[in-house]
Amino acid sequence: MESHGPVDARARELARILWDHLVLADPLSKADVILALGCHDTRVAVHAARLWHEGRAPLLVVSGGRGKITSGWTETEARVFARVAREHGVPERALVLEETAANTGENITATRRLLDARGVEVRSGILVAKPYMTRRSLATARCQWAGVEWTVAAPEIGFDAYGDDERRFIELMVGDLQRMVVYADRGFQVPMPVPAAAWAAYEELVRLGYDRHVIR
Known part of the structure; x- marks a missing residue:
């Protein structure tokens, strides 16, 4: 995978907050x-x-x-x-x-x-x-x-083991967290409220430059 530069400890800490909100694991039953x-x-x-x-x-x-x-x-x-x-x-x-x-x-x-x-x-x-x-x-x-x-x-992979291009992985999560709000407002998704801590982590990551996939 292409590398976009190093990731420091603070960015990794913030990204984990995004991950903890974005990841869901439903109990599964049979489906069509x-x-x-x-x-x-x-x-x-x-x-x-x-x-x-x-x-x-x-x-x-x-x-x-x-x-x-x-x-x-x-x-x-x-x-x-x-x-x-x-x-x-x-x-x-x-x-x-x-x-x-x-x-x-x-x-x-x-x-x-x-x-x-x-x-x-x-x-x-x-x-x-x-x-x-x-x-x-x-x-x-x-x-x-x-x-x-x-x-x-989803594949049963934890945050620490997920990707070998860590910066791109974080940038994609930043984009997805923003879309949880923007796309719900536009009627593309049902609303699922974003906790204040996750939104604050998103905003700090944007300020740190992890904004490649942010909607302008």
């Missing part, structure tokens, strides 16, 4: 579909395959075209995720590829259109995302595909 949200982290696809093998849902949708981190990939996120899922034993009959989404909202809406067109009824679903994307993914799905009982899951 598992929806793996495409991204640069293929561990999401590995975890989605694991959930399929556990019998959590009969269908695994991998959704993603190219996003802000994967714009230079030669394949869509969905194709990469599908290949990983196949390598981990998910059969072709259980896989659905959605290859157009460029953001989390489109992961939800494009998958909804695709499954509607195929006549697949979805009453419950499991979102699989990067750990720090779980809360925002759930807020997005509850808004963009209301009426479905959504739960959310």
